[in-house]
Amino acid sequence: MPERSPWSCILWDVDGTIVDASEGILRRLTTTLEHFGLRPPTRGELVHWIGPPMFESFQVNVGMTPEQATEAVAFYRGLNKTEGFTGSAKLYPGVADIIHEVQAAGIPQATASSKPEIQVVALMDHFGLAPAFTATVGATLDERTLSSKADIVAEALRRLEAAGVDTSRPVLVGDRHHDVEGATANEVPVIFVRWGFSWPHESEGAQAAVDTPEELRALLLVPDVQV
Template identity: 40%
Template sequence: MTSPTTPTTTTIAPTRTWSAVLFDLDGTIVDSASDITASLAHMFTELGLDVPSEDVLLAYVGPPLLDSLRLSAGFDDEEAWAALNIYRDHYADHVLNSPVFPGVAGVLERLHAAGIPVALATSKPESMARKVLDHAGLSQYFTEITGASDDEELSTKAEVVREALRRLQANGIDTGNAVMVGDRGYDTLGAAANGVPTILVEWGYGSPAEAVDAMAVVHSADQLRNLLLG
């Protein structure tokens, strides 16, 4: 979230007792940007189009990709789906390459040990998200793993957060004091649509401007752990 030339001010909210914690995946738990942008570059090349700059490609990381292909690349529905399938085929061979950000596994372990339910809420297809967490040895810390559906019927962050909350509630878990942990403004907006505040992490892919509506911004896993667990 930070840049070499743009200083940011870290804001820490008062410690609360959370009934559940929702996590984004890309840019929050795993550093997947280089693998995602490489697959996007492959996609544009296969389509015979100029490959956008790295900054432009990075902007695709986070929001539902099908929507970004329509809005940012200017594809119609048929073109967007064709491009998405090329991207997915390539990315499927690289999805397990993304490392976990330092300290994040420890935060998840501590939340699990404290008995606080944790759910994943990602716009990445749920099937891919499960593979990532399984490969990283993190699935054991999640009560629910929620992502976009392969057919993109469930894709926006608001929809994914709503579904994650629904699954937790179906397990008898109180979500009345839940919090979202993410790295982009899309996480904040999607969570807010469901009445959930958001903590943004500075190690992700968002810009400082995207933190304006966040409840808090943290720059280290230690700060995140303290904010979630006190």
């Protein structure tokens, strides 16, 4: 049966929503913080690092100054470039299938990620998802010019509109409170997924929260019943 969506377009967070890049992030953070004489995070502490821009996280989590954080981000990104943007990253089971089904239903999609856009592009290409997105949007490489989730969501909507997409009924799929806050600033409702790196309270303010891809799919696609 043909399917449609209650949404005119769908925005996707990447880390913790589509892609699990935690193994590589933990490895690079360990190397970076040890380089600067700081204790690296445990895997359990990754929740404090995955989601916000790294420039912000180095300041909030380990007390770096903006200047030190700039240096740390550059060092971290250098490791990322050496290892390759897709190394050790993997898809969350079932999510890519939903993205392809949404594409097949003719619903425009865009990424709205706090990862540098060059990395988002590489990941979507690597996993064969690039054709499903009308716009692939991420942060600027310095994570300062374009970094806040609110600005990234606004940019994703702008690029979709420029492509002729109806953005009157958008939704963002994400896994952190930054997603909820950034989308809300743009009057975009959020479907919160709980398989990423988040605390239970972070779903507050979302229109809905789901535990499985099947639950997410049911909110994004419905049978197109002809009366």
